[in-house]
């Protein structure tokens with residue numbers, strides 16, 4: 462179990478980053494529950510800090526969902542192995558390669574390859590797809606494939622992926638075990654640290670509004686995110702999946718989720734923070750755009766072939782699909798513009814603690830640089 466320094470959870474009047482946050486950027490629970498004028502001020506500050514760091518540019522990534530087989534059994538996820546009602550699929554790598562090489566939306570600079578935890582799909586679909594994309598396109602390549610072995614991580618990196626997305630899901634180890642989240646909490650954290658030390662750029666994340674989640678749990682998510690060697694982090698609203706044991710639990714509060722996003726932005730102005738599509742399930746039509754208003758600077762266009770989309774079941778069968786048109790409309794409506802620089806290129810060239818980081822540079826140095834910048 463992680464032992465957080467108590468000072469991380471204490472609010473201090475000395476030099477606060479924002480009223481309601483301590484000097485390390487950890488918010489109070491009052492700030493996470495704030496509403497009305499104070500909430501608007503929080504979100505506006507999140508957006509302001511983002512604009513001063515990233516300008517009006519938002520990264521545009523495509524996601525392809527390559528397999529819904531999963532060896533894990535997360536209580537919150539519709540793809541859990543116990544869900545026997547799901548038609549399981551693995552996509553064909555050559556069809557996805559054709560789609561991404563010749564027919565991807567023009568605004569897309571990066572692709573994220575996502576799946577249930579399915580080592581077979583990693584070998585048979587992800588690896589050949591990554592090699593083809595590396596050969597034929599300038600796309601930055603992210604993967605979100607779950608907790609795998611160090612040898613598979615290394616193969617994915619050798620093939621050409623540079624960003625790994627591994628959410629820690631929740632910082633409370635007892636809840637993690639109770640929700641049957643992937644492997645053990647310790648293994649998940651160890652994988653995150655291993656990936657960073659092995660030279661990956663790393664994004665993680667947590668779920669806001671999980672059943673039973675306390676304010677202390679929420680604050681622990683911030684303290685943990687801050688301690689990890691991350692380059693980005695997401696906050697996803699809990700969506701009660703139809704075909705999960707949590708189907709009758711309440712949907713996450715959109716305001717709590719957005720407040721967490723804004724607070725995360727203020728805690729780490731340099732992180733890439735996505736506006737996740739589930740925000741539009743938590744608040745139809747406006748949740749996603751409100752995410753951009755809190756300081757998110759990454760959006761995702763779903764280009765999974767329609768024949769598979771219905772079975773990539775995180776939440777509900779009628780998914781809200783983020784098409785290019787929806788994404789570009791939302792970006793423009795918020796006065797933002799799609800970035801022509803890929804996320805991968807941004808990470809490769811941006812400064813970490815004052816030093817430009819280049820892939821191939823000693824990865825443990827980078828991991829420790831990020832860690833030390835995050836240390837109290």
Ligand code: SAM
Nearest residue numbers: 537538576577578605606607628697698699700
């Ligand atoms: N299997 C991979 C893994 O474990 O990282 C990647 C795919 S998994 C479906 C991607 C993410 O979906 C998880 O990390 C989890 O945070 C999120 N997720 C699944 N069910 C969810 C739900 N009901 N509400 C919110 N987020 C959910």
